[in-house]
Amino acid sequence: MSRSPSIPDRPHRDIDSDLPDDERLEALRGHYEDLVDVNDQLSDQLDDAEDRRERLREKVDRVERENETLKSSSLYIATVEDILPDEQVIVKQHGNNQEVLTDVSSRIVDRVEPGDRVAVNDSFAIQTVLDTETDARAQSMEITEKPEVTYADIGGIDEQVREVREAVEQPLTEPEIFNEVGIDPPSGVLLYGPPGTGKTMLAKAVANETDATFIKMAGSELVRKFIGEGSRLVRDLFEMARERQPAIIFIDEIDAIATRRTESKTSGDAEVQRTMMQLLSEMDGFEARGEIRIIAATNRFDMLDRAILRPGRFDRLIEVPEPDRDGREQILSIHTRGMNIADGVDFAALADDTDGYSGADMESLATEAGMFAIRNDRDEVSHQDFADALEKIEEDDSSDVVSSAGYFYQ
Template sequence: MSRSPSLPERPRLDLDPDMSPDERLEALREHFEEVIQVNAKLEEQLDTAQKRREALTGEVDSLERENRTLKSSSLYVATAEEVLDDGIVIKQHGNNQEVLTENAAGIDEELEAGDRVAIDDSFGIQAILDPETDARAQAMQIDQSPKVTYEDIGGLEEQVQEVVETVEDPLSDPAQFKTVGIEPPSGVLLHGPPGTGKTMLAKAVANETDATFIKMAGSELVQKFIGEGAKLVRDLFELASEHEPAVIFIDEIDAIASKRTESKTSGDAEVQRTMMQLLSEMDGFEERGNIRIIAATNRFDMLDRAILRPGRFDRLIEVPEPDWNGREAILQIHTEDMNLGDDVELGTIANKTEGFTGAELSSLATEAGMFAIRAERTEITMSDFDDALQKVSEEDNTNGTPIAFA
């Protein structure tokens, strides 16, 4: 333990009565300087003492918190199974032990069956906990809408109309379905080759509607441990029901909804359990209210028949490769902000790009711009598009189908 620093000696003033006025003044001046020096030392010692006191106060507070933590007992998580007049039946997590405990003072009116609660060693309920929701599910909720609109999607007018009728209309005007006397469609499945605009359609829905948009990839639902994937699916739909109206978008749904086989491996069995949970949640749409689901896949032939039946996906929308009109519309969209030369004919480019998808046409426009930059020009000419097409032809030596390029 450190000792307190010793105080400086107090200066004293002894004046001789026989001193002259000048000598007396000089003695007073010297005494004043000594007082100033002693005062400075005392202020320094006081400042040090205050800092030491603050450090000791913080250490005492930390020790008191640690002491309270050591003295207090841990709380355990349980679920209130039944709320009775004379008590509450709780089930402790981990050992599934059921106990009848007394009503909790102060929170018995708020407590409902199914609530998660914190209990002490005597099984007394200390607090009501928030519902358990997987953090991974919350991370899939999109807070900012994408900037994609229906005008940014070319050549898919029919598909856009069907998506609007299936997803948007039931959320924005459900009364018209009641007037007609039909149940609104609950889900739509988009299928077609890669790069044809399936994900862009989902982004446009997220932008055009005020509903909560939850996006996930099918591979994210494939988990390692038993029950993890099914729990994540359940949490996702609970999150949607808490924020309805809501739209759930599952990209690459074939990752968990492929045809069931006789495989006995634990991995395949877990994927099938996850799919069973997904089917169960989709069947509960009528009870869940304003929730719609959109799914997309490149492998429609791999999907299990159970997920394709009406009531789960009421609309199966094919998103094919664009025809000539579609290719021209897509090129117009992607070249709208480009500085095109007078010789550029989008119709001619559309003729030369048969078999191209929307993503490949977007890359083609970008590649043409790169050729213009390489030539140190700000205007993109028809020759730049021809060079870009030539590059694609040289890179593709398989079956004549265009490939996406960077």
């Protein structure tokens, strides 16, 4: 750093008061010139100081900006695999699956356990342990170790249950059959049909039956994120499944990322397209006889990009229709299993009166009937409660019932 210039001495001149006037005047003039000279020097020094201050301020600004950038520089997500003595851990980076032995500060070491998701910096040092709140990516997935739904909870779609068991369950539980016969099981299964008909239940029930982790992601979540985030979420989804296999990946509302290509070329479309390409490439690089099965669901089969239905992708299509009369009766008896039902409740008649109702609508009917019993201070649900519930649903919610019938698929 340059040294500050020295401050000039204050000019001093002894002027003898006995001097003749003209000499004194001359001496005073000389003193005045000294003063002006010193003043000029000081003023130059002040200008220099201000210049220096300006330069320093710019430097401070620059350093502050760099500091901010450093503070906000990217961190990577990794999973802790193992904790070793001497404050060392093995982490596996997401995305590239690289395993790294890294140090962890004593501040953090007590808080990490194998399986934790952590943020690491460029040198793989653990910066933070991600809890479920900060772990936004895990947040957009619903992960259930063992869903509670079983096949016995699903009514009216026995044929679909059979097909799903064959296409998803059997490859997981009896992979040797496929090896012996020498065929690959379907890569992905697409369930399509109106809302509330049991598609999610089916996927959960297979996970339950096969002791697989159920990992659900909604297509709409994948497209709502920032640019580039959708494909990263897809990668994360498969990464999570690999970590937790056997696993069932369930992508609901697949139409959100796999709509037919339109003419428009907005950046949003491009992003959706990228997300879908990522999904397809994950599926292409997939071990068909492995421990991860993929199920997708849609209410909008008509809108789907046919590219996702090619062999090796979602190559098994299963239609899940609205329940017929017998199906509705069966679903009603499932959803009233735990209810205190009075003698004389006629499920067959209720099934007759609920044409066009989905499984979810039948569930609402049972709940609503229970509410009528409670309102009337009874602990038993009568046929009249069901009739009242039906009337109420028809009145209040007719738009919902219409919408459940108003889906499109081929």
